[in-house]
Amino acid sequence: MNARLAEMSWPAVAQAVADGATTVIWPLGATEQHGPHLPLGTDTFRAVALAERLAAQLPGVLIAPALPIGCSDEHSGFAGLLSLDHDTLARLIVDCARRMVAWGVRRLILLSAHGGNVRALALAAEQLAREWPSLQIWTPGDMTALGGALLAAAREEGITPESAGLHAGEAETSEMLHLHPQWVSMDQAVPGYTGDMEAIMPYLQGVGLQPVAPSGVLGDPREATAGRGDRYLAIQARTCRDQIEAGHFTVPVTTDSSASSESLPSPNLTDSLSVPRPPQGSGDEQ
Ligand SMILES: [Zn+2]
Numbered sequence: 001m002n003a004r005l006a007e008m009s010w011p012a013v014a015q016a017v018a019d020g021a022t023t024v025i026w027p028l029g030a031t032e033q034h035g036p037h038l039p040l041g042t043d044t045f046r047a048v049a050l051a052e053r054l055a056a057q058l059p060g061v062l063i064a065p066a067l068p069i070g071c072s073d074e075h076s077g078f079a080g081l082l083s084l085d086h087d088t089l090a091r092l093i094v095d096c097a098r099r100m101v102a103w104g105v106r107r108l109i110l111l112s113a114h115g116g117n118v119r120a121l122a123l124a125a126e127q128l129a130r131e132w133p134s135l136q137i138w139t140p141g142d143m144t145a146l147g148g149a150l151l152a153a154a155r156e157e158g159i160t161p162e163s164a165g166l167h168a169g170e171a172e173t174s175e176m177l178h179l180h181p182q183w184v185s186m187d188q189a190v191p192g193y194t195g196d197m198e199a200i201m202p203y204l205q206g207v208g209l210q211p212v213a214p215s216g217v218l219g220d221p222r223e224a225t226a227g228r229g230d231r232y233l234a235i236q237a238r239t240c241r242d243q244i245e246a247g248h249f250t251v252p253v254t255t256d257s258s259a260s261s262e263s264l265p266s267p268n269l270t271d272s273l274s275v276p277r278p279p280q281g282s283g284d285e286q
Contacts, residue, residue, distance in 0.1 A: 003055055006065045013062065017104040021060040024105050026093075027051040028112040028121075030070035033078035035168035035217040037188040038176055040080045044068040045179050046172070046233070047113035053237035054111065058244065061109075064100075067092070070117040077210040090123035097128050097135070107136040109244065115143050115166075136249040140240070149239040150232050157228060162194045165219010166201075167209065173221035174229030181226060189224070192217025 002008060003021070029044025039045075048066045055061045072083040084092070097108055108128070110121050121139040128137055140146050150171055154164040164171040169192070176184050192213040193200065200212060209216060 003061055004063045004065075008062075013103070016062060019060075021062050022104055023058065023061040023107040023109065024064050024100055025051045025055055025058075025061055025109040025111050026064040026096075027066040028070060028093075028110060028114065028117055029066055029068050030072045030114040030116065031068055031080065031082040032070075032072035032075040032114075032116075033080060033168075033216040034172065035188075035192065035215055035221065036190065037185045037221060038168050038173060039180070039183040041068060042168070042172055042176055043070070043114040046175055047111055049175070049179050049233050050113060050237050050240065051111050053233060054109070054240050054244075057237065057241045062105075064096075070112070070114045071120050072114070072116050074116055074204055074208045075210075075216070076208050078216055084120075086120045086123060089117065089120035090127065093120070093124035094127050094131075097124070097137075098131075101132055101135055106134070107249075108138070109240075110137065110139045111240065112140055118142055138240075138244050138249050145239055145243065146236045149235045153231055153235045154228075157231075159223060159228070161197055163220040163223060165192070165194070165217070165221070166197045167213075167218040168192070168216060168221060169219015170221055170224045170228075171219065171232055173224035174226065175232055176229065177224055177226040178229030178233065186221075186224070189221040190215055190217065191220035191222065194220050 003016075005013065005024075008016070027044070027047035027050065029041065029047040031040045031044070033040060034042040044066050051063050051066070055063055069082045069084055071086050071089055072081060075081050075083075093110065097105075100108065110124070112118070112121055118141075125137045125139055128135055151161050151164060154161070154171060159170055163169060173184065173189060192215045197218065200218070204212060209218070212218070
């Protein structure tokens with residue numbers, strides 16, 4: 001079954017939901033510098049690839065169109081940046097999730113491939129848990145599970161964490177060599193910051209990436225290979241699947257009722273929307 005929302009008609013979506021496809025995977029990316037050798041859409045391409053791989057391993061899923069802009073202000077100063085404030089992205093996710101709930105979605109997997117989105121995902125998950133306690137939400141959290149799985153796979157192949165890197169290093173470059181080699185310029189691939197990646201994190205969040213790595217690279221992309229990129233994507237998708245199957249969903253937040261939205265339809269109205277119906281009359285169909 002084609003599970004991509006953008007390629008499906010509404011009756012096909014309604015039928016899929018009626019048949020049990022009540023999980024949506026939403027790939028969330030970014031448009032930001034990835035060194036002199038990778039395209040700005042790297043995180044979006046990676047998010048889409050992870051979504052496709054995860055969808056193949058979970059029953060009853062639909063894939064939402066990728067969101068190609070995230071929270072990337074740590075890349076200020078580099079040409080090509082597009083970025084949202086954290087609360088803007090959170091709001092966008094919440095707005096779309098409300099509509100998904102209305103046509104029958106019961107589980108939302110926010111598959112972000114960009115670390116800068118973490119805070120927005122947490123904000124969105126918290127808001128949604130308040131509004132829709134029955135909606136299960138999965139996010140990659142602070143990315144440590146995915147990052148840890150990737151680094152373990154890298155180590156097995158003799159790649160150090162300093163080479164694999166946090167950004168545009170061997171890891172992301174290998175993934176892009178597998179996914180879209182036509183947009184990778186290996187002749188431009190140069191090592192950037194290759195010190196302790198964990199130690200640099202607070203500094204990056206404070207001053208951004210440019211003072212640390214003027215080329216925009218955290219890691220050393222020169223050893224990247226397409227085969228390793230394929231394996232990195234596989235291990236990350238498997239880690240997502242394991243967490244989801246283990247039920248590691250956001251726990252609904254019990255909080256003051258004043259935070260709940262006033263403009264939402266009652267969630268229990270939505271069950272009647274899952275059966276396809278032919279359009280009645282004309283003029284009100286888009
Ligand atoms: Zn990236």
